[in-house]
Amino acid sequence: MRILAYIFRRLLAAIPVLVGVSILTFLISHAIPGDPARLIVGPKASKEAVESIRKEHGLDKPLPVQYVRYMAGLVTGDLGQSIRNHRPVTRDLADYFPATFELTLASLVLCLAVGIPLGILAAVRRNRLADHVARVVSVVGVSTPVFWLGLMLLLLFYRHLSWLPGSGRLDVTSAPPADITGLYVLDALLAGDWALLREAASHLILPAFCLSYVYLAVITRIVRSSMIAVLGQDYIVTARANGLSAARVVLKHAFKNSLIPTVTITGLSLGELLGGAILTETIFAWPGMGKYVVDSVNSLDFPAIMGFTLVASAAYVAINLGVDVIYAFLNPRIRY
Amino acid sequence: MADTPLLDIQGLTVSFETYQGRARVLEGASLTVNRGEIMGLVGETGCGKSVLSRAILRIIPSPPGHIDGGRILFEGTDLLALPRKAMRKLRGERISMIFQEPMSSLNPVFTVGNQMREVVRAHRKASRAEANAVCLEMLSAVRLPEPEAVLSAYPHELSGGMRQRVMIAMELTCRPSLLLADEPTTALDVTVQGQILAILAELAAAENLTILFVTHDMGVVAQLCHRVAVMYAGQVVEVADVASLFARPTHPYTRGLIASIPGRATGGELTAIPGSVPSPIDPPPGCRFHTRCTQAVTACRRAVPEMIRVAPDHSVACHLCPGGRP
Incomplete structure (x- = not known):
């Protein structure tokens, strides 16, 4: 129960954070030189046409008034209307967020499924072959630019080998599965449509791998170093001296202790994955928020930029809260 | 035997x-x-x-x-x-072992019961309840009050002395x-x-x-x-x-x-x-104590002294003791 009260307190504390973020984003996006109205009507349009667009979107009002209007809408769940496509921003985000979320989730699973075992192996067999392999994988991962990696993956697996599709979430001719979670792989699975599941999954592999690689490297290194630190602890000697098997010593006694720094880094990575999918989405023509926000920035679509930033910040806050809650389960010394 | x-x-x-x-x-x-x-x-x-x-x-x-x-x-x-x-x-x-630091020799993220039962069950087939009974018995044997409470406690909730008793109890569960x-x-x-x-x-x-x-x-x-x-x-x-x-x-x-x-x-x-x-990397030749010994003689620098019995239950490795070489 104490943990529920804690979660509630943290959610309350998130409100001023999000208000702060909204003010900052509002100021910065409006400080960018340029006039969205002019961008809409084109360079040859008359002054009157520009003015009428400005009026239509309330851009002729002073900044504080614009902000208050925006916030008044926000309280009722209205994120405004996109200047670019005249659709409500909430509708756009609902369309694009699931794609990004699916990509991020797949990358995270990949990061953890490969990074944790690789890190443990590297720690247990320190300075032996497994460790060197893990080190090379990590260094390459950290130092490979995402755009280059994405292009190389496309070149190899799409163009030359034709093993995997190169763009989008599904083939152009396929219809998406019934919308349950918005994650195509999961929805296809729930619908029992194996062909579609295969298709959605094969579309997901390259972008997910591309997006995860940097964080995979980071997680591998963190797991390795925290594992090495934990394996030097007295209670590990105790566990060995008690006749427990090596697997039990490593996977039970050492692993749970090494998870705390790993969870911290995973939380940070997840936040970055969500916000950092822009390059990957662009390369693989993945219809997610990253691509949406780039287009919005290019056309100075303030409501869209604001909407994206707020959603991303809320996700950050939620992830950090999740991390803190997991800490309490991992470490009995942490009490909220 | x-x-x-x-x-x-x-x-x-x-x-x-x-x-x-x-x-x-x-x-x-x-x-x-x-x-x-x-x-x-x-x-x-x-x-x-x-x-x-x-x-x-x-x-x-x-x-x-x-x-x-x-x-x-x-x-x-x-x-x-x-x-x-x-x-x-x-x-x-x-063969069991207890260590110097009761603060750090128990795993901080598992309860005492979890760790003790694990030792019992690593060495013989026992149900959770049977293992628990063995643990409670041992905790009482090391005179810990309220053994049930100790069993469900995390190490950080116990004092240093209690932890060391838990360690002793844990190490003696298999007799x-x-x-x-x-x-x-x-x-x-x-x-x-x-x-x-x-x-x-x-x-x-x-x-x-x-x-x-x-x-x-x-x-x-x-x-x-x-x-x-x-x-x-x-x-x-x-x-x-x-x-x-x-x-x-x-x-x-x-x-x-x-x-x-x-x-x-x-x-x-x-x-x-x-x-x-002396440094174990480059130890002195002969008797390793000769560099600090006030009575050292030439033989001490040359040969490693052997264990010599000087009384029925008393042995010593020194060139200078009665029966030694010099």
């Missing part, structure tokens, strides 16, 4: 790979521990006493550590020749014949130390438990042990029953150790052994 010693260590040599070179932390250390006795193992920090106790369980981290030679006979079986799996079976069941105690009272304050020693002495008598008690505290040795082995720079230099050792310390190093116990020296001044422990 009755007259073979429980533990017979012969010429144990252990080295560690370091950046400065190979450190020979144990060099031909020999020691015999009889059934049912409490054997003290004393020496300065770095003399190899902890390494010796860990070598018995073969839990020296390797690399960098390596057991280069010698034999460790436990009930007549050479532990160093035992397959890995058989050795693991022995740990915690026939081992040998308990290795690596300075188990050093980190505790004096009153708690007294309680722990009393519990160990009581359990040793009640369970016919043999204890190898590693310490640098001569006072603890006098209080608890039946026999003592004195180690210096990786070698056992003198072994005797407690009374003889305090009454007639023979090796110059032992004499120095006993003279340096506060309160024993006359005049109220602390006596210290001059110099410091």
Whole structure:
């Protein structure tokens, strides 16, 4: 129960954070030189046409008034209307967020499924072959630019080998599965449509791998170093001296202790994955928020930029809260 | 079987790979521990006493550590020749170990019950309830009040003394014949130390438990042990029953150790052994103590002294003692 009260307190504390973020984003996006109205009507349009667009979107009002209007809408769940496509921003985000979320989730699973075992192996067999392999994988991962990696993956697996599709979430001719979670792989699975599941999954592999690689490297290194630190602890000697098997010593006694720094880094990575999918989405023509926000920035679509930033910040806050809650389960010394 | 010693260590040599070179932390250390006795193992920090106790369980981290030679006979079986799996079976069941830091030798993220039951069930088939019963019995045996509460507590919720009792209880759940105690009272304050020693002495008598008690505290040795082995720079230099050792310390190093116990020296001044422990990477030839020994003669620099029996239960490795070479 104490943990529920804690979660509630943290959610309350998130409100001023999000208000702060909204003010900052509002100021910065409006400080960018340029006039969205002019961008809409084109360079040859008359002054009157520009003015009428400005009026239509309330851009002729002073900044504080614009902000208050925006916030008044926000309280009722209205994120405004996109200047670019005249659709409500909430509708756009609902369309694009699931794609990004699916990509991020797949990358995270990949990061953890490969990074944790690789890190443990590297720690247990320190300075032996497994460790060197893990080190090379990590260094390459950290130092490979995402755009280059994405292009190389496309070149190899799409163009030359034709093993995997190169763009989008599904083939152009396929219809998406019934919308349950918005994650195509999961929805296809729930619908029992194996062909579609295969298709959605094969579309997901390259972008997910591309997006995860940097964080995979980071997680591998963190797991390795925290594992090495934990394996030097007295209670590990105790566990060995008690006749427990090596697997039990490593996977039970050492692993749970090494998870705390790993969870911290995973939380940070997840936040970055969500916000950092822009390059990957662009390369693989993945219809997610990253691509949406780039287009919005290019056309100075303030409501869209604001909407994206707020959603991303809320996700950050939620992830950090999740991390803190997991800490309490991992470490009995942490009490909220 | 009755007259073979429980533990017979012969010429144990252990080295560690370091950046400065190979450190020979144990060099031909020999020691015999009889059934049912409490054997003290004393020496300065770095003399190899902890390494010796860990070598018995073969839990020296390797690399960098390596057991280069010698034999460790436990009930007549050479532990160093035992397959890995058989050795693991022995740990915690026939030979147990408690450590210096009760604060850090229990895993902080699991409850006491979780860790204790795990040890029980690692060595025999037992249901959770059966394992629990064994744990509760042992926790009562080390005189912990409210054993049920202790079982569901996390280590950080217990005091240092309680944790050390939990450690003792955990290590005795399988009724081992040998308990290795690596300075188990050093980190505790004096009153708690007294309680722990009393519990160990009581359990040793009640369970016919043999204890190898590693310490640098001569006072603890006098209080608890039946026999003592004195180690210096990786070698056992003198072994005797407690009374003889305090009454007639023979090796110059032992004499120095006993003279340096506060309160024993006359005049109220602390006596210290001059110099410091030699580096295990480049140990002096001959008797390793000759660099600090005030009576050293030529032979001490040349030959390693052998263990000589000077009384029925008193052996010493020194060229100068009666029966020695010079």
